[in-house]
Amino acid sequence: MVICCAAFNCSNRQGKGKKGAISFHRFPLKDSKRVTQWLKAVQRNNWTPTKYSFLCSEHFSKDCFSKRFEDQHRFLKPTAVPSIFQSAEKRATCGYAICKRETNSQIPEDEDAQPTNGESREQHSLLVPLDQDTGVKHKMKGPERTTVEAYTLDSEQRENIVLLSESLLTRASVLKTGSPVRTERSSSENGTQTNIHIGNWMTDTSGISIDDFSPPVSGACKFIGSLHSYSFSSKHSRERPSVPRDLPERKKAKRNTEPNNSSGNVPLVPDKSSLEISSPSPLTVAPQKSSESPSVAPADLTPKSATEASTSEKGAANPNFMSINEVIVSASGTCKLIDSLHTYCFSSRQTKSQVCCLREQVEKKNMELKLLRQRVSRSDSQVKKLREKVAELKRLSIPGRGSLQSMKSEMSLLNPILKPLVWMLGTWVSEPPGDGIFPTIQPFHYMEEIQISHVGQPVLNFMFNAFHPDTKKPMHRECGFIRLKPGTSKVAFVSAQNTGIVEVEEGEVNGEELTITSHSVARISFAKEPHVQQISRNFRLTADGKLEQTVSMATSAQPMTKHLHITYKKVTP
Numbered sequence: 001m002v003i004c005c006a007a008f009n010c011s012n013r014q015g016k017g018k019k020g021a022i023s024f025h026r027f028p029l030k031d032s033k034r035v036t037q038w039l040k041a042v043q044r045n046n047w048t049p050t051k052y053s054f055l056c057s058e059h060f061s062k063d064c065f066s067k068r069f070e071d072q073h074r075f076l077k078p079t080a081v082p083s084i085f086q087s088a089e090k091r092a093t094c095g096y097a098i099c100k101r102e103t104n105s106q107i108p109e110d111e112d113a114q115p116t117n118g119e120s121r122e123q124h125s126l127l128v129p130l131d132q133d134t135g136v137k138h139k140m141k142g143p144e145r146t147t148v149e150a151y152t153l154d155s156e157q158r159e160n161i162v163l164l165s166e167s168l169l170t171r172a173s174v175l176k177t178g179s180p181v182r183t184e185r186s187s188s189e190n191g192t193q194t195n196i197h198i199g200n201w202m203t204d205t206s207g208i209s210i211d212d213f214s215p216p217v218s219g220a221c222k223f224i225g226s227l228h229s230y231s232f233s234s235k236h237s238r239e240r241p242s243v244p245r246d247l248p249e250r251k252k253a254k255r256n257t258e259p260n261n262s263s264g265n266v267p268l269v270p271d272k273s274s275l276e277i278s279s280p281s282p283l284t285v286a287p288q289k290s291s292e293s294p295s296v297a298p299a300d301l302t303p304k305s306a307t308e309a310s311t312s313e314k315g316a317a318n319p320n321f322m323s324i325n326e327v328i329v330s331a332s333g334t335c336k337l338i339d340s341l342h343t344y345c346f347s348s349r350q351t352k353s354q355v356c357c358l359r360e361q362v363e364k365k366n367m368e369l370k371l372l373r374q375r376v377s378r379s380d381s382q383v384k385k386l387r388e389k390v391a392e393l394k395r396l397s398i399p400g401r402g403s404l405q406s407m408k409s410e411m412s413l414l415n416p417i418l419k420p421l422v423w424m425l426g427t428w429v430s431e432p433p434g435d436g437i438f439p440t441i442q443p444f445h446y447m448e449e450i451q452i453s454h455v456g457q458p459v460l461n462f463m464f465n466a467f468h469p470d471t472k473k474p475m476h477r478e479c480g481f482i483r484l485k486p487g488t489s490k491v492a493f494v495s496a497q498n499t500g501i502v503e504v505e506e507g508e509v510n511g512e513e514l515t516i517t518s519h520s521v522a523r524i525s526f527a528k529e530p531h532v533q534q535i536s537r538n539f540r541l542t543a544d545g546k547l548e549q550t551v552s553m554a555t556s557a558q559p560m561t562k563h564l565h566i567t568y569k570k571v572t573p
């Protein structure tokens with residue numbers, strides 16, 4: 001890509017002049033504030049910079065640059081704004097450089113010089129816009145002086161116009177459809193033929209090569225700029241007040257001898273796949289369908305003014321013919337279209353970058369969503385684990401807790417008679433598991449929950465439920481009542497056990513300790529032996545608030561011996 005300066009009337013481009021003397025700097029498109037400042041400084045109407053737009057270093061003051069310490073390499077400061085441009089007034093008066101181009105090296109410089117050899121020798125100074133983005137000016141022959149002949153066009157210029165038309169159409173097609181266009185030219189007896197193929201790009205041999213227009217994708221803006229430039233020059237040609245009437249004889253003769261097919265009718269609208277352009281007349285251009293036979297040459301080949309040409313040729317016999325002026329009008333009229341293309345091109349890039357941004361955001365959100373899902377999944381597994389734990393605790397816990405009776409007990413007012421035994425109230429769970437011993441049996445451990453409650457009566461209700469510490473299977477169970485002889489510390493303990501024993505123990509409460517001994521034990525007739533003969537218990541509240549129970553018994557085979565020892569912690573108030 002040729003890098004050109006986008007400043008008005010600046011012809012600096014990469015490779016021109018001393019190497020490194022001029023640097024080129026992209027428009028800061030990502031910095032909207034600064035790009036606005038640049039645009040304001042550049043003062044180009046209806047122009048939008050692209051990422052391929054540059055300004056050369058000549059438009060920046062010295063303080064816009066910084067130098068690298070080691071090699072003195074020049075950098076544009078990130079805050080730099082261009083300030084050195086042609087003044088507005090100057091632009092108003094010479095907004096278009098007056099350029100000349102020699103179409104023949106032997107043509108005299110004098111504008112009044114008459115044509116020789118039947119060729120048009122007029123040179124018309126013409127205002128050519130110096131749009132450095134386009135590169136068109138540089139590609140035209142005659143490096144210093146470029147003249148676009150407005151009224152009498154040589155074959156090259158005709159070709160240029162045809163090419164412009166082709167390019168306008170095909171490039172518009174490319175921009176619209178994304179399909180590249182291939183142009184082929186071939187010479188024949190009848191003149192030059194141009195074939196335009198949609199599919200590939202190709203360079204032609206005219207004054208403006210297809211390559212002058214940058215490749216379809218990367219150089220779209222440059223191409224559009226070139227359309228602007230060329231379109232403007234065409235427009236200027238159209239607006240010339242007078243038209244030379246005297247066509248060189250040789251040209252006339254040549255045209256008159258040209259076959260119909262090549263009598264200046266050039267197709268403007270290419271066929272879907274190809275378009276043939278015959279050797280063109282400078283004045284007429286006609287659309288040609290592939291199936292159509294060659295058109296008839298126009299009767300009057302004398303150049304006319306734009307208006308004349310337009311009206312007369314509109315009224316020509318073949319309505320398919322367009323005058324070159326119409327072509328030019330059409331071409332210059334495409335300025336709007338070109339601007340639209342510019343805008344479209346720019347906005348589509350913006351849209352593209354917006355889409356990219358949105359995609360990034362969507363990807364970010366997706367990542368966040370993924371992380372959230374992972375967290376939710378982790379939470380789910382935590383919840384699952386907690387549920388399992390709760391279930392495990394439920395399994396471990398001793399059934400029967402929180403019964404209606406205990407609730408009633410908590411809600412009822414304690415009978416004052418029971419006050420000495422209030423320390424026994426509550427639900428207690430063994431901690432650690434209790435120990436079971438007896439001389440005739442294997443020592444064992446057990447878990448037990450005991451509930452000692454009241455319902456407002458002068459009696460405590462109790463339930464002792466023992467479980468196997470591992471299997472949690474129920475073991476020894478007993479329930480009964482504890483009474484206090486009013487006004488005394490005498491306590492009666494009545495119990496019924498699942499082993500078929502019923503017993504009454506009596507004793508005394510002393511502070512937070514109760515000691516009782518059985519005075520009657522009864523059993524079912526088929527109770528298992530050895531039969532228990534006597535039972536003694538001791539309950540006490542330990543210093544650390546635990547309840548301790550010790551049970552001793554005597555059987556028919558063993559004297560009074562300790563059978564159980566267990567400590568409970570209170571699990572309800």
Ligand code: HEM
Nearest residue numbers: 436438440441444446466475476530531532535551553555
């Ligand atoms: C005051 C209440 C209890 C009395 C009167 C009592 C009485 C007895 C008697 C008489 C024996 C038979 C002893 C022998 O074979 O020589 C026995 C054994 C046993 N007791 Fe208790 N017991 C009581 C509380 C408990 C409790 C709370 C547990 C706890 C789980 C328990 C667990 C056992 C076990 C595991 C045996 C051994 C059974 C066997 O080897 O077949 N006892 N008990």
